[in-house]
Amino acid sequence: xxxxxxxxxxxxxxxxxxxxxxxxxxxxxxxxxxxxxxxxxxxxxxxxxxxxxxxxxxxxxxxxxxxxxxxxxxxxxxxxxxxxxxxxxxxxxxxxxxxxxxxxxxxxxxxxxxxxxxxxxxxxxxxxxxxxxxxxxxxxxxxxxxxxxxxxxxxxxxxxxxxxxxxxxxxxxxxxxxxxxxxxxxxxxxxxxxxxxxxxxxxxxxxxxxxxxxxxxxxxxxxxxxxxxxxxxxxxxxxxxxxxxxxxxxxxxxxxxxxxxxxxxxxxxxxxxxxxxxxxxxxxxxxxxxxxxxxxxxxxxxxxxxxxxxxxxxxxxxxxxxxxxx
Amino acid sequence: xxxxxxxxxxxxxxxxxxxxxxxxxxxxxxxxxxxxxxxxxxxxxxxxxxxxxxxxxxxxxxxxxxxxxxxxxxxxxxxxxxxxxxxxxxxxxxxxxxxxxxxxxxxxxxxxxxxxxxxxxxxxxxxxxxxxxxxxxxxxxxxxxxxxxxxxxxxxxxxxxxxxxxxxxxxxxxxxxxxxxxxxxxxxxxxxxxxxxxxxxxxxxxxxxxxxxxxxxxxxxxxxxxxxxxxxxxxxxxxxxxxxxxxxxxxxxxxxxxxxxxxxxxxxxxxxxxxxxxxxxxxxxxxxxxxxxxxxxxxxxxxxxxxxxxxxxxxxxxxxxxxxxxxxxxxxxxxxxxxxxxx
Numbered sequence: 135x136x137x138x139x140x141x142x143x144x145x146x147x148x149x150x151x152x153x154x155x156x157x158x159x160x161x162x163x164x165x166x167x168x169x170x171x172x173x174x175x176x177x178x179x180x181x182x183x184x185x186x187x188x189x190x191x192x193x194x195x196x197x198x199x200x201x202x203x204x205x206x207x208x209x210x211x212x213x214x215x216x217x218x219x220x221x222x223x224x225x226x227x228x229x230x231x232x233x234x235x236x237x238x239x240x241x242x243x244x245x246x247x248x249x250x251x252x253x254x255x256x257x258x259x260x261x262x263x264x265x266x267x268x269x270x271x272x273x274x275x276x277x278x279x280x281x282x283x284x285x286x287x288x289x290x291x292x293x294x295x296x297x298x299x300x301x302x303x304x305x306x307x308x309x310x311x312x313x314x315x316x317x318x319x320x321x322x323x324x325x326x327x328x329x330x331x332x333x334x335x336x337x338x339x340x341x342x343x344x345x346x347x348x349x350x351x352x353x354x355x356x357x358x359x360x361x362x363x364x365x366x367x368x369x370x371x372x373x374x375x376x377x378x379x380x381x382x383x384x385x386x387x388x389x390x391x392x393x394x395x396x397x398x399x400x401x402x403x404x405x406x407x408x409x410x411x412x413x414x415x416x417x418x419x420x421x422x423x424x425x426x427x428x429x430x431x432x433x434x435x436x437x438x439x440x441x442x443x444x445x446x447x448x449x450x451x452x453x454x455x456x457x458x459x460x
Numbered sequence: 461x462x463x464x465x466x467x468x469x470x471x472x473x474x475x476x477x478x479x480x481x482x483x484x485x486x487x488x489x490x491x492x493x494x495x496x497x498x499x500x501x502x503x504x505x506x507x508x509x510x511x512x513x514x515x516x517x518x519x520x521x522x523x524x525x526x527x528x529x530x531x532x533x534x535x536x537x538x539x540x541x542x543x544x545x546x547x548x549x550x551x552x553x554x555x556x557x558x559x560x561x562x563x564x565x566x567x568x569x570x571x572x573x574x575x576x577x578x579x580x581x582x583x584x585x586x587x588x589x590x591x592x593x594x595x596x597x598x599x600x601x602x603x604x605x606x607x608x609x610x611x612x613x614x615x616x617x618x619x620x621x622x623x624x625x626x627x628x629x630x631x632x633x634x635x636x637x638x639x640x641x642x643x644x645x646x647x648x649x650x651x652x653x654x655x656x657x658x659x660x661x662x663x664x665x666x667x668x669x670x671x672x673x674x675x676x677x678x679x680x681x682x683x684x685x686x687x688x689x690x691x692x693x694x695x696x697x698x699x700x701x702x703x704x705x706x707x708x709x710x711x712x713x714x715x716x717x718x719x720x721x722x723x724x725x726x727x728x729x730x731x732x733x734x735x736x737x738x739x740x741x742x743x744x745x746x747x748x749x750x751x752x753x754x755x756x757x758x759x760x761x762x763x764x765x766x767x768x769x770x771x772x773x774x775x776x777x778x779x780x781x782x783x784x785x786x787x788x789x790x791x792x793x794x795x796x797x798x799x800x801x802x803x
Binding site: 243244272274295299302303304305315331332333334335336337371372373375376377378379 | 553554556557558560561562563564567590593594595635638640641644645702724725740741742743744745747
């Protein structure tokens, strides 16, 4: 049995998958299997995986398209390791990443979800000099709700027991359990993390370093913000009964952060009107982001205002230097 | 003739809840067997007192907390040579998720607390699995004895004819029980011929009544002095608990052959083998759709004989007997009680 299973959801990623697999196979901790879940790809994804199967740690599982959550669920169901890591098929891991998480989980039996910060890179795998540097310690459910310290789908390495604790099976599902909710096409990560935090006793804890390289796509980010917001609201509606007091206390602040995040994405897309709308919505919801993260919030307000009043020229020099996401 | 094994059960919860009823049931076995003599001692929670009990085995049904830890230490120190067993009636994985802000500190409390005892009794298999998974104590130190009460009167409750129309929520009106979510989910069910009877009282009552306002299908019945009478009037029992170490209401409902639907959480998972059904997830949509599904079925169940034939009470008492007999070898002679208060 491998010690760790690394789940790689793969949908039409023939172009980026080799880089991901090379990075995973180069991990200094070697006792793992890689489960590439080919989620109904119509490109050469499956052939790319076969090209790597001279290393018998690489397994290919092909399924009809079930979406990101469905691919991850199939990976978890097939995983043989006691620890399960995730790496999206366009991201990469630093060589020490797995080793550090394995040690972290070994030394901390109360931690169920270990994660790290990430470095952002562009489509050409060029580091943008921007980072996700989340809160690492004393992580409470409200931190996950408001700022999701896990950050992206290639950051966590988790105990299988965490998934066992939240497994369920919808009546119509014949094949395997669900862990991520496959009815969500966005917000599936945060829904799962928050459900773990609200219903299990496992701790979330981060390790130092930017151990994941997270790829940012340059275009079309804010086009889906309405859908993203709708799925975030669906998550709140779904999870609220688990702990109404928690949502009464933190929902407005979390929604404010959510609007601020969407405002920042609109800024990245140079969409001044949308950015400013989301800034206003964020401030109407709650002032917590101003109090808790004043610099970042003020920066967002100023950027959105400049974009709306002056136009894209006001921000272009910054954006070229700094990349597009956070 | 050999002397019976003397067992003292220490309790600090004297409310009419689960702990009292379970200890009552253990004590009732004094009437039917002579090898073990059970006795109950009520102690003040956390009070520091040096008491050497006149018993071979001491069974703690006490609350483990940072405040009570010194008194548990003193209990051990005052009873050197006696076997100490702790029954954990409260703490579960979901309890921690809902009530604990610093998990590590809490786990450290439980590890320290549990380490004072020779054996830990979990009240459900799910709870035992969690103790072991979270490394709160070694697997070979845990015995699982699912809680029980005298179920005979529940087994005698007559079956009800016709389709499932009357749903019941039975228990303290406390956020733990999740009746708020149930009421919202019930209101979302369109069927006019279903009823929800809420039995119990507690601090959430006003809030729950406000949630139910305007829906005449929901009735608050107050505290059920006789759970037997309450169950006799209903077709389905719903337990939307947010955490539950075992859930005596579940085995009472199943013994009465009522359909039971509950949260897939903690000790409620133990009832699956007895026929309990679960909400797919803890959401309004899932609770509503389960109510609708049960409503569309015929009342009663083909599993009647299975359920009623499960001798849960016998299993409970014989497991206690076996566990206590195991301790006999290790226990020493029994001096008289000496009690002196330190504080």
